[in-house]
Amino acid sequence: MTLFENYIQALAKKLHAARAERDNIVDELRQHMAESRQAFVDEGYSESEAERLTIEKLGDPAEICQKFDAIYKSSPFQFIIDLFHKENTAMRRTILETVEWSSLVLIVVVTLAVGNLCAIAVLPRIDKIYRDLGITGPDFTLQYADFSRYSYSSLVIVLLLIIAIYILVLKRWQPVLKAQMLKTGLSVLSLVLVAWVAISTWAMAYSFSRVVTDLQITEKHE
């Protein structure tokens, strides 16, 4: 990796601005570096010497990031951290620098997904639970469970299509840096999973409530 790429990577890693702003900053600095290197080369310096001088003139990437962070506060966890450590910028920085928000979202998603899978496992057996409790009613539960599964599967497909179109448009109009592709992919995947879990959890809750209501109506009729 070149000296410039190392510098850009170090900078991009420490920036906490939103992706569009981060891309703007990185692209702008890249452009600056290219021009500065050319100017040093024109003055008679070698390529490697020109790169070294350019970086020296730019200054410490951590210091630059700190200044940008004061302008762009975009982390979804920033307000939570601010609540507890409004004055403690060192701790805030450490948390934001070591924990990727997409990883945190993934942890939340996995936890919710496990809970949701448990619900899926329990739902087909709910008739038995009701029977054990002495409540009898029509076999609506399995019907609703199937309905929920089909409906949120369709929604996931629709969401995936929307995201695929978004990525295509994004790639066409705003070239994504290679180094950030993995991060972007992970973030998009996290968002899809969040949407899926939210929809499926809602569908599960809805089907449970419908089963209880239908059983109550059936009991009244009987």
Place this chain on the structure above:
Amino acid sequence: MDVSKEILKGLLDTLVLYVIEQKPKHGYLIAKSIGEMANGQMEIQDGTLYPILHRLEKKGLIRGGWLSDGTARKRREYKITAAGETTLRDQAGQWRFIASMLNQVAKDVL
């Protein structure tokens, strides 16, 4: 000459606005213009310029936009806004007042 960070901080905003007011410029040219104004007597790290540009843009004092020169190369050029021009005039007035006071101090001390 080593100018202290505190003095430089206030000064740079005005210098950036001034340089952009003369003619719309991209980051590297702004840094170069300020360097030329300082005549090599004041060391400014190029990296500190970009947060200033973004901060001024966020305040609505300048406006940045990507321009292509026909090749793959793109540059983000900054233009001063009406609010930026007003601020520049304001700041220039303040600096003139400060400069007159400091001139007096410098005359007495040096």
